[in-house]
Amino acid sequence: MMTTGITAEDLAHISRSSEDIRAELGVDPVSVRAISDPAIYELEREKIFRKTWLKVATSWELPNVGDYKVKELPVADASVLIVRGKDGQIRAFHNVCTHRGNKVVPTTGFETFGRSRANVVTCRFHGWVFSTDGPLRSVPMKEKFGKLDTACLGLREIHCDIWEGFVFINFDAEPAQSLTEYLGDFGKLFGGYPYAESTTAFRYSTVLNCNWKVAHYAFSEGYHVPTIHAGSLPGFKGVDHTDFKLMGPHASSTIYGAGMDTAPSTLAFASMLSTTERHRPRPDQLPPAINPERRADFQFELPNLFPNFIIHLASGCGYPGMSFFTHQFWPLDHGRTLWEGINYFRPAQTAAEQVAQQHVNALHRNAWLEDTATMEDTFTGIMSGSIDEMQLMDQEFLIRHAARTLDTFLAA
Amino acid sequence: MTHPILPAPFADLAPLAAHWARPSENERSEIRWSASPAEFKALYEAMMPRLDDILRLLSDHPASGMPEEVHDLFLLACAFAEASPHHELYGGSSAVPYSFDARRFVRTDGDAAL
Numbered sequence: 001m002m003t004t005g006i007t008a009e010d011l012a013h014i015s016r017s018s019e020d021i022r023a024e025l026g027v028d029p030v031s032v033r034a035i036s037d038p039a040i041y042e043l044e045r046e047k048i049f050r051k052t053w054l055k056v057a058t059s060w061e062l063p064n065v066g067d068y069k070v071k072e073l074p075v076a077d078a079s080v081l082i083v084r085g086k087d088g089q090i091r092a093f094h095n096v097c098t099h100r101g102n103k104v105v106p107t108t109g110f111e112t113f114g115r116s117r118a119n120v121v122t123c124r125f126h127g128w129v130f131s132t133d134g135p136l137r138s139v140p141m142k143e144k145f146g147k148l149d150t151a152c153l154g155l156r157e158i159h160c161d162i163w164e165g166f167v168f169i170n171f172d173a174e175p176a177q178s179l180t181e182y183l184g185d186f187g188k189l190f191g192g193y194p195y196a197e198s199t200t201a202f203r204y205s206t207v208l209n210c211n212w213k214v215a216h217y218a219f220s221e222g223y224h225v226p227t228i229h230a231g232s233l234p235g236f237k238g239v240d241h242t243d244f245k246l247m248g249p250h251a252s253s254t255i256y257g258a259g260m261d262t263a264p265s266t267l268a269f270a271s272m273l274s275t276t277e278r279h280r281p282r283p284d285q286l287p288p289a290i291n292p293e294r295r296a297d298f299q300f301e302l303p304n305l306f307p308n309f310i311i312h313l314a315s316g317c318g319y320p321g322m323s324f325f326t327h328q329f330w331p332l333d334h335g336r337t338l339w340e341g342i343n344y345f346r347p348a349q350t351a352a353e354q355v356a357q358q359h360v361n362a363l364h365r366n367a368w369l370e371d372t373a374t375m376e377d378t379f380t381g382i383m384s385g386s387i388d389e390m391q392l393m394d395q396e397f398l399i400r401h402a403a404r405t406l407d408t409f410l411a412a
Numbered sequence: 413m414t415h416p417i418l419p420a421p422f423a424d425l426a427p428l429a430a431h432w433a434r435p436s437e438n439e440r441s442e443i444r445w446s447a448s449p450a451e452f453k454a455l456y457e458a459m460m461p462r463l464d465d466i467l468r469l470l471s472d473h474p475a476s477g478m479p480e481e482v483h484d485l486f487l488l489a490c491a492f493a494e495a496s497p498h499h500e501l502y503g504g505s506s507a508v509p510y511s512f513d514a515r516r517f518v519r520t521d522g523d524a525a526l
Contacts, residue, residue, distance in 0.1 A: 111520060203520040206512070231502060231509045265456075265496035268463045272471075340520070351478050351486045352470035354526070358437075359493035366497060369511035 004192040008292040014185050014245040014252075018394040021244055025400045029389035032382045034406055035211045041334040043410050048307050049075045050171045051409070052249075053182045055309045055328065057082045057167040060199045062090060066116040066132060070095050070107050075331045076171050080158060081105055085133035086119045090162060092169045093134060093155035097123040104130060104155070110205065110330075110338055130155050163187055165196040166311075185247035186305055192287045193313060198323035198344035202361040205340045208372065210379030212308065212331040213402070215339050218375055219327050220304060220398040222255050228374065232367045233260050241302070241395040243291075249409075251401045252303035255318070256295055266320075266363065269356040273321030278346045279353065281316040291317075300324075304398050306405050319360050321345055321353075335379065341368050416484040419469060425488060428458055432495070433487035435526050437519055440491050445514065447495070449504025456499040459492045490526060 016024065034040050056071050068083035079095035081104065097104050102125040105112065119132045129138045134154040142148060159170040161179035164187075168179050180187060208215055218224070222241035225233065237258035245252040262270065273279035283294050290313060291298040299318035303310060310327040312318075319325075323344045330338040343361050348354035381387065392400050416429035432455060434440045459466070466489055473482050502509055 109520075201521060204517050205520045206516045206518060228510075231511075232497070263497065263500035265460060265463065265492070265500060268467065269493060272467055348475040350471045351473045351475055351482065352467040354475040355467065355470060355486065355489040355493050358490045359496070362494040363497060365517070366508045366511070369508045369514055369517065372512035372517075373510060375512075 004188060004287070006188045006191065006288065008289040011185060011189055011245075011289040014189065014247050014289075016244040016246055018244070021246075021394060021397045021400075024246070025397060025404060029391050030400060030403050031389055032387060034403060034410075035213050035379070036382050036385075038334040040410065041211070041331065044307075044331070044406070045075055047412060048406070048409050049073075049331070051176070052307055053161070053168040053170045053175070053177075053179050054307075055166050055305070056080060056092070056169050057090075058196075059090060059162055059165040059167060060196050061113070062167075064115065066119050068105065068114050068116060068121070068132070070105050070112040070114075072107060072110045073330065074333070078171070079103055079107060080169060081121070081155070082160070082167060082169075083116070083121070083132045085131070087133065089133070090160065090167055091133060092158040092160035092167075094158060096156060097125060097128055098136065098153040098155070099123065099126055099128050099139075104128075164191060164193070182249075183305075184250070186250040186252070186303070189245065189247065189252060189289050190287060190301075190303070190311060190313060193285060193315065193324075195324065195344075198346050200345040200347045200357065202343040202345075202357075202365070203340065204342070204365060204368065205338060206372065207332065208337045208339055208375050209335060210337055210375045211335060211382075212329045212337040213406075214379045214382070215337050215372075215375050216304075216308060216310075216327075216329045216402070217399045218371055218378070219310060220302070220402065221396045222253075222302065223393060223395045224371075224374075228370050229367055232363060232370060237261075239299075240297070244397055245303075246401060249306035249405045250304060251398050252301055253395075253398060254291060255299040255302050256291075256297045257299045258297055266359065269359040270320035272352055272356040273316075273360070276349075276353065278349065279316060279321035283315060283317055285315050286313065286317075302398070304402050306402065307409075319343075319364050321357060321360055322364070325364065335383075337375075339372065341365075413484065413487075416488070417481050418485050418488075419481055421469075422462070422466065422485055425458060425485075428455060429484050429488040432491035433484055434491065435487060437494075440494055441514065443491070444495055444498065445506050447498070447506050449499075452495060452499040452504050452506075455492060455495055459488075460496070463489075463492070487526065 062084045071080045081093045081095040084090050104123045120129050122129045127140045136150045136153040222239050225239050240256040243254035300312045300314035308329045313324045325343045328340045
């Protein structure tokens with residue numbers, strides 16, 4: 001199963017105690033200016049979102065040659081076409097016709113999926129045809145152009161690479177680091193899990209009236225769990241948020257927990273999943289440095305893949321049957337954020353497994369409704385100017401680390 | 413749905429299926445959002461004692477391509493799977509207490525009919 005050959009010892013250098021975190025990141029309150037100041041958002045666009053590797057798709061969303069996804073990314077003023085070419089390779093292009101700039105693939109909403117059976121995409125404006133691997137293939141009335149260098153008029157490619165089936169792009173003309181280099185120890189820590197087997201996805205999104213970091217930070221700590229989730233996690237028996245790890249711009253930590261007083265229906269649905277080989281808890285599939293002692297109360301890993309992606313790897317150990325879930329936070333402007341949350345399961349074989357997954361998904365979606373309830377209020381509070389700083393405890397170190405990383409990128 | 417067809421042992425659940433069973437999450441959510449505590453309770457009291465039997469029957473059928481006479485029971489079970497927390501955890505409230513407006517959460521995968 002494990003293909004990386006990485007051991008827990010190989011990653012011993014990323015591990016941090018609370019004392020280490022205090023010594024390394026400090027204990028002082030952190031300024032909220034990076035959240036409140038629109039000028040900083042403009043800097044983020046230039047120095048972070050146009051420079052770092054950003055997850056935009058998964059390879060299993062595009063299983064067949066010709067499958068494509070268009071992602072609207074206002075943070076980079078871009079519409080991005082991610083497409084699996086005839087050669088099977090996934091590439092990313094600006095979804096822009098090289099004729100006069102029209103969108104090649106028309107879009108609805110922030111994500112548009114489709115399939116090009118003929119391995120071409122055609123601009124609806126004047127009928128320019130591009131291969132799914134980029135080159136301009138044909139131009140109507142080509143002979144009527146006095147000058148037209150079709151060899152140079154392919155779709156404008158964006159750097160694209162894949163890690164563990166997660167498709168990343170980088171808008172920089174010459175990225176300072178490859179994706180592997182950028183992920184660094186994060187790629188080693190999370191590598192080797194069979195993510196691509198979990199092709200059943202329940203996807204949600206919403207537009208939040210808050211800065212993207214308010215949403216990101218709300219999902220970056222376990223301190224809130226006993227209070228904000230009192231409704232959906234009743235009889236909650238406590239959470240142990242520990243195993244802190246720092247990896248360059250990225251960081252991670254682990255949520256262990258004694259669970260909760262499970263409701264009768266949840267018990268029935270959970271046992272439906274936990275008794276099947278496909279959906280049962282699989283601590284053995286966790287990469288070696290995640291839950292290295294294989295504690296039975298492991299719930300999921302809580303990381304930050306800078307700047308805006310979270311993979312909660314659970315391997316069926318937390319929410320019943322759930323393989324992993326992800327969050328992503330896309331700025332739309334300084335005070336508006338597109339949040340995307342996705343629950344991933346291995347495909348249900350029976351109708352009963354499918355019903356059980358609906359239940360687990362609903363419970364988790366409801367917990368997300370509790371999480372998102374705080375975000376607009378928090379942003380309004382910060383924008384009131386009444387507080388200058390956030391007070392951060394040990395279990396909020398991912399926020400402290402992300403804020404520091406942000407400052408480093410903005411100062412570069 | 414107007415005339416649900418349920419397997420014989422569960423034929424008495426047809427009125428509940430008529431009210432709650434729908435093929436998409438968005439449709440089921442609309443029904444749930446307008447449900448009263450009494451409606452959640454009635455659904456729960458009818459379904460919970462028979463949940464194991466229902467799941468056992470549904471275990472014999474594939475997730476896709478199940479026969480028509482099982483499909484309506486499956487959709488009723490899906491509605492119950494999403495509704496049970498409202499009775500068990502939320503005191504019969506149709507909204508998750510202290511939560512974001514569920515109507516602003518969008519299923520972004522097209523919410524394919526089951």
